[in-house]
Amino acid sequence: MAYRWKTDLTERDVTPEGAWLTRRGLMAGIAGAGIATLAGRGRAAEALEPNTWEEITTYNNFYEFGTDKTDPARHAGAMTIAPWSVRIDGLVDRPADYALEDILSRMTIEERIYRFRCVEAWSRVVPWNGFELADLLEMAGVQSGARYVAFETYLNRDEMPGVRFPVLDWPYVEGLRLDEAMHPLTIMATGIYGRDLPKQNGAPLRLVVPWKYGFKSIKSVVRITLTAEQPPTSWNKANPREYGFYSNVNPEVDHPRWSQATERRIGAGLFARREPTQMFNGYAEEVAGLYEGMDLTKFY
Ligand SMILES: Nc1nc2c(c(=O)[nH]1)N[C@H]1C(S)=C(S)[C@@H](COP(=O)(O)O)O[C@H]1N2
Ligand SMILES: [Mo]
Numbered sequence: 001m002a003y004r005w006k007t008d009l010t011e012r013d014v015t016p017e018g019a020w021l022t023r024r025g026l027m028a029g030i031a032g033a034g035i036a037t038l039a040g041r042g043r044a045a046e047a048l049e050p051n052t053w054e055e056i057t058t059y060n061n062f063y064e065f066g067t068d069k070t071d072p073a074r075h076a077g078a079m080t081i082a083p084w085s086v087r088i089d090g091l092v093d094r095p096a097d098y099a100l101e102d103i104l105s106r107m108t109i110e111e112r113i114y115r116f117r118c119v120e121a122w123s124r125v126v127p128w129n130g131f132e133l134a135d136l137l138e139m140a141g142v143q144s145g146a147r148y149v150a151f152e153t154y155l156n157r158d159e160m161p162g163v164r165f166p167v168l169d170w171p172y173v174e175g176l177r178l179d180e181a182m183h184p185l186t187i188m189a190t191g192i193y194g195r196d197l198p199k200q201n202g203a204p205l206r207l208v209v210p211w212k213y214g215f216k217s218i219k220s221v222v223r224i225t226l227t228a229e230q231p232p233t234s235w236n237k238a239n240p241r242e243y244g245f246y247s248n249v250n251p252e253v254d255h256p257r258w259s260q261a262t263e264r265r266i267g268a269g270l271f272a273r274r275e276p277t278q279m280f281n282g283y284a285e286e287v288a289g290l291y292e293g294m295d296l297t298k299f300y
Helices: 017-028 053-057 071-078 100-106 133-140 178-182 234-238 284-291
Strands: 085-090 096-099 109-117 122-132 148-153 173-177 187-192 206-208 221-227 262-265
Touching: 053 122, 053 187, 085 100, 085 133, 096 100, 096 133, 100 133, 109 187, 109 206, 122 133, 122 206, 133 178, 133 187, 133 221, 148 178, 173 178, 178 284
Parallel strands: 085 221, 122 262
Antiparallel strands: 085 096, 109 122, 122 187, 148 173, 148 221, 187 206
C-alpha cells in the first residue's frame, strides 16, 4: 500500500527480528481484515527499541478500573466487549449504531508504530494496528457544520471498580477539532503487535493521537459525535488549569506541577537518562501546520 505519512520509525528500527517474524505470522492469520504493513520512512539517526508486549499491557492508565498502573491489567478482564457497537451521531449524514464487525469490514487495518507520551512524563513506542479515524468519519458522512468530534468511553458500574470514585466525571469523554480528527496520523486502534487490543489498552476500539498527551487517546469508545461547538473533555473538566483541550505534547509548556521538558522511557531501566521531549512528540513536521498562528501557551 502506498505510504502516505511518516511515522518516525521503521519496522526494522523498532522490532527485534524474531518478534517481527512472529508478528508477520500472526498478522497473516487475521481473517477478514486486510492488514497493510506500513513501513515508515524512518529517521536514520534514530534507533529506538520497541516496548515489549509486557511493558505496553501491564502499566496502564484506565481509571475506570482504578488509578494504580496495575489496576487496568488486573480488573479490565471484567469488561464486556462483545457485542460492541459505536454510535456515530450529531452532524453526520448517516447517524447510527454501527456494529464493530460492520466497521471493521469496511476499514483497512494498518500497522502504525507511534511514540506515546503520557502527560505524567513517561513514554513508550507502540506498534498499533488500526485504521484512520477519517475513514470512519467519512463512512458516517461529516456534515458541513461539523467543527469538532466528541468521544465517549463505555461505562458499566458493575464491571468497572474505579467508577465508584469521583476521580473523573464518568463516562470518560474526549474531543478533537475536526481537522485534528481527520489528520492521517489520527487512528482508531484495534490491536497491538498484530494481536487484538487488550482490554486494559482500550479494547475493542480506542483513539490514538500520537502528537498529544496520552489522555486524549480515549479508550473503549462507544460514541462519536460530530459537533459545532468544542466538546467538554474529562481532564479539562477535572482541572482546567492543568489540562487544556488541545494537550499537544510541548516540552516548552510545563505542567503546573512538573516539567514537560524530558520524559522517562518505560523499560529503559532504573539508571537510564531521561530523554528530551520533542515538540508535538516528534510529529511537528506533520502537524505543526494545524496550529499556525495559535499561542500554544494559551491553547495548551
Ligand atoms: N476511558 C479512558 N481512556 C483513557 C484513560 C482513562 O483513564 N480512561 N487514560 C488515558 C491516559 S492518561 C493514558 S496515558 C492512556 C494510556 O493508554 P495505554 O494504557 O494504552 O498506554 O489512555 C488514555 N485513555
Ligand atoms: Mo496519561
